[in-house]
Amino acid sequence: MPQVMNRPEPEMIAAILAGDIQLYHELIRPYERSVYVMALSYMKNETDAEDVAQEAIVRAFRKLSSFRAESKFSTWLISITLNEARTRLRRQVLVRMESLDQLPDEGNGLSPALLRDWHEIPSEAIERDEVRKLIQQAVDRLPDIYREVFLLRDVEELSINEAAEALKISIPSVKVRLHRAHLILQKQLAPQLRTVNRTPKRRLLPWL
Amino acid sequence: MVIDCKHVWNYISDFIDGALPEEIRVTVQKHLDHCEICSAILDSTRNIIILTADDRVFELPVGFSERLHKRIDLELMRFAP
Numbered sequence: 001m002p003q004v005m006n007r008p009e010p011e012m013i014a015a016i017l018a019g020d021i022q023l024y025h026e027l028i029r030p031y032e033r034s035v036y037v038m039a040l041s042y043m044k045n046e047t048d049a050e051d052v053a054q055e056a057i058v059r060a061f062r063k064l065s066s067f068r069a070e071s072k073f074s075t076w077l078i079s080i081t082l083n084e085a086r087t088r089l090r091r092q093v094l095v096r097m098e099s100l101d102q103l104p105d106e107g108n109g110l111s112p113a114l115l116r117d118w119h120e121i122p123s124e125a126i127e128r129d130e131v132r133k134l135i136q137q138a139v140d141r142l143p144d145i146y147r148e149v150f151l152l153r154d155v156e157e158l159s160i161n162e163a164a165e166a167l168k169i170s171i172p173s174v175k176v177r178l179h180r181a182h183l184i185l186q187k188q189l190a191p192q193l194r195t196v197n198r199t200p201k202r203r204l205l206p207w208l
Numbered sequence: 209m210v211i212d213c214k215h216v217w218n219y220i221s222d223f224i225d226g227a228l229p230e231e232i233r234v235t236v237q238k239h240l241d242h243c244e245i246c247s248a249i250l251d252s253t254r255n256i257i258i259l260t261a262d263d264r265v266f267e268l269p270v271g272f273s274e275r276l277h278k279r280i281d282l283e284l285m286r287f288a289p
Contacts, residue, residue, distance in 0.1 A: 021284045025277055032273055037266045046269050053272075054279045061283060112217055115248040135256075135265050154257050155266065179221035182253050185260070190252035193259070 009073050017065055024061050031074055032057075034156045035081045041151050042085035044140060052088060056081040071165055075158065078166040082148065110180060113187045115194065131193065138188050146181035153178050211235055216246045224254050 007015075009027065016023045035056055040049035060067075060080050067076055139147060152163040153174070164174045219236050222228045228236065240247045259265070 021287055024284065025280060028276075028280070029273075032276060033263075033266075033268055036268055036272060040266065050269060050272060050275070054276055057276065058279060058283045061280070111214070112220070112249045112253065114245050115252055116244055131259075132265050135260055139260065150260075155261050157261070175221070179218075182221050182224075182257070183217070185256050186249065186253040189256050190249075193256070194252075 010069055013064065013067065013073065021061075024064075027073070028057055028060075028077075031077055034074065034078060037151060037155060038078055038081045038148070039085050041139070041147050042082070042089060042144070048088070052085045053081065056084040059084060072162065075162045075166045078152065078156075078158070079168070082166065110183050111187070112183050113190045115190055134189065134192055138185055141188075142181055142184060146177050146184065149174055149177040150181035150185070211239055213239075213243060213246050216240070216243070217249065220250055220253055223250065224257065 007026075012023050012027050016027065032053075036049060036053045039052035039056065040046070043049040043052055056077070060077050063080070067073065139150065142150060148167060149163060152158045152166060153160065158166065160171055160174050163178075164171045167174070216236055216239050219228060219232065223233065223236055240250060
């Protein structure tokens with residue numbers, strides 16, 4: 001139904017609230033992956049992540065009348081997803097929760113891996129299960145406050161403002177956390193990816 | 209203005225994002241032009257961002273969408289007239 005899928009979101013939301021509730025299927029479709037990835041970032045296993053994603057999406061439907069158009073629907077939905085995941089984790093007492101707006105310690109001298117000769121993107125590497133697992137594990141190991149910012153900004157491509165809004169933290173906090181996530185991942189992954197990518201065929205980065 | 213490697217590392221994310229003020233960007237770029245280590249750090253950081261953002265890294269489980277929409281249907285039935 002392309003004519004339905006092309007309808008502007010505010011119009012779809014108004015129609016759903018007016019009673020055309022089946023439209024919710026179409027409203028939610030573009031965000032299924034984002035919701036799942038954010039849920040997975042907390043729950044660490046696919047089954048729990050799927051439960052959280054489903055619950056968040058259903059909860060968003062129940063709360064749709066409280067959605068205010070000052071923010072984007074996607075940002076609002078991600079915020080609900082994160083809340084759902086955190087609530088579930090608190091109930092399960094699985095992890096230590098960190099303050100929502102706790103600024104990272106900037107003074108402990110985190111430095112990246114000092115590399116030479118890593119100007120090429122390992123384009124074939126992503127096709128290898130081993131590499132995907134390395135990346136997933138590295139992201140999983142990030143402290144919560146860095147992982148959620150990294151996923152929102154670099155994986156789900158929210159803007160800095162949207163990430164700040166979804167996480168209810170300040171814009172400077174988003175920037176600091178994102179930078180530290182980059183340095184941690186670079187230090188951990190770059191040497192490993194350089195090692196596993198010893199293939200003869202390589203593609204140069206387009207900007208070089 | 210001259211900066212050393214550690215300063216450049218602090219600017220890497222904003223440099224990748226294109227969010228540095230022009231004067232600092234030019235200074236960082238000059239350093240990168242001559243520093244093999246920092247340019248490798250920049251490239252490896254940028255490459256990791258690109259790789260991580262690949263849809264294949266965090267794939268949806270098989271049947272996720274179908275199960276989700278069934279769950280939505282169950283919820284919608286509660287509101288159906």
